[in-house]
Amino acid sequence: MQKYLFIDRDGTILQSPPPGGQIDSFEKLHFYPHVITWLGKIARELPFKLVMVTNQNGLNSPMYPTELFYPTQNFMLEVLKNEDILFSDIIIDESLPEENSPLRKPRTGRMTKYLTDETADIKNSFVIGDRLTDVQFAKNMGCNAIFINPENLRGQTELTDSIEELKTNWIKAATHNWQDIYEFLSSQ
Numbered sequence: 001m002q003k004y005l006f007i008d009r010d011g012t013i014l015q016s017p018p019p020g021g022q023i024d025s026f027e028k029l030h031f032y033p034h035v036i037t038w039l040g041k042i043a044r045e046l047p048f049k050l051v052m053v054t055n056q057n058g059l060n061s062p063m064y065p066t067e068l069f070y071p072t073q074n075f076m077l078e079v080l081k082n083e084d085i086l087f088s089d090i091i092i093d094e095s096l097p098e099e100n101s102p103l104r105k106p107r108t109g110r111m112t113k114y115l116t117d118e119t120a121d122i123k124n125s126f127v128i129g130d131r132l133t134d135v136q137f138a139k140n141m142g143c144n145a146i147f148i149n150p151e152n153l154r155g156q157t158e159l160t161d162s163i164e165e166l167k168t169n170w171i172k173a174a175t176h177n178w179q180d181i182y183e184f185l186s187s188q
């Protein structure tokens with residue numbers, strides 16, 4: 001059975017853009033501290049496949065054309081690949097929160113191939129993300145959540161469960177740093 005890490009991008013691998021903004025230029029591209037070191041160890045040492053799952057609000061619209069997204073996205077992937085951090089899949093949703101798309105995280109419309117794959121060990125897989133919507137996504141997937149930057153309360157509008165329910169039952173680790181995530185996952 002294959003275990004997965006479903007990893008958010010902004011605020012998790014990269015530092016968050018300002019509220020309402022996007023990482024649409026190299027000036028806004030900053031890696032989360034020490035992510036390369038510890039995600040590299042996770043990728044090299046632990047039996048998880050890595051899948052990036054990211055909401056990019058309004059991507060491929062005049063406000064956020066793909067030409068502003070892919071230069072930094074591709075640079076990030078190249079930096080990570082040089083440290084053996086390879087994603088077996090990259091899932092990008094381009095909708096806006098108010099559209100309530102079934103394909104948008106925390107909903108699981110784009111995850112059917114994993115949820116129906118009998119060789120996928122979803123129960124022992126993890127979502128890693130910096131918002132409660134990532135925790136909600138983990139619950140909706142039927143896996144557990146690792147919450148990075150757990151004081152972050154942005155993005156609550158898309159929750160269907162209470163914060164208490166999500167925190168109590170679905171967050172298995174909460175931390176500000178990737179070393180803790182490596183150590184937690186090593187013990188699984």
Ligand SMILES: [Mg+2]
Pocket residue numbers: 008009010011012129130131
């Ligand atoms: Mg995020």
